[in-house]
Amino acid sequence: MTAPLEGQPCVVCGTAVRVRLAPWSARCGGCGTWRSTLQPQIESSSLHGAIDTAARSNGLKELRERNNERILDEIEGLRPVRDAEMLDVGPAHGWFMTAALTRGGRIQGVEPEEAIADYARGRGLTVRSGYFPGALDDAARFDTISFNDVLEHIPDVHATLRACAETLTPGGILSVNIPSATGLAFRVACLLRRLGIRGPYLRLWQEGLPSPHVHYFTPAALGQLIEQHGLIVRRTVPLSSVQRRGLWSRLHTVERPSPKSIFAFAALWLAAPILDRPSNSDIVLVLAQAPSASA
Ligand SMILES: [Zn+2]
Incomplete structure (x- = not known):
């Protein structure tokens, strides 16, 4: 049993959260952070079988690749990637790892989902099975640690940070890219939920999927959270979340084409240029740096 959500302290600022829009979701009035009591079921590979991995890969790959290059550009603005010891937490298919290797980084991953870890190892990537930091040697140290669409799934973000x-x-770099509570998609989904349309809200939280979201941070609150652990935020960058290419297969990751999904495809296709504007960005990248030894 989980404790009642209403009145629990916000994970960022400690203000008592209020249940909003679903019995399992709540918002902090102090900093705008959302949280849920949806339960991750990472180990449940039978549930994961419901997802057509191939469709997901094709639909997302191009968008992810573009964002991965952007993330590496931003990291390189702060320190070299070449010869850096890098860790990617939850690398999934390993696209970010591959992009980092291409730039000469020495990157390894930690992946809790065994089947996906196997897949990445099969592609020649160095991936440990398990969770961060438990799966690592105690003495392991990294020049960069990245979380790409991962931190929002982790209940105890304080232990992780x-x-x-x-x-x-x-001087090492923490790189977090994550869905944003100030993004247009989240705001529209909240509005639709208030109007009685539940689908987009459930979809954004990944309700019913094996790894639902536990947090939705605003970019400012995420920065505040990270700085509570002694790291210094250096960059906050909006990333693209919607582009027209690959949209069809992205929408049909878990469901077959239906009138509903075709309507969603048309709406998103038309809205893609608006959603892609920086001020509406649904994904934010925050880069933070560990204090240097001399500081
Ligand atoms: Zn708060």
């Missing part, structure tokens, strides 16, 4: 601060080398 504390481990990042302890595991980064002096």
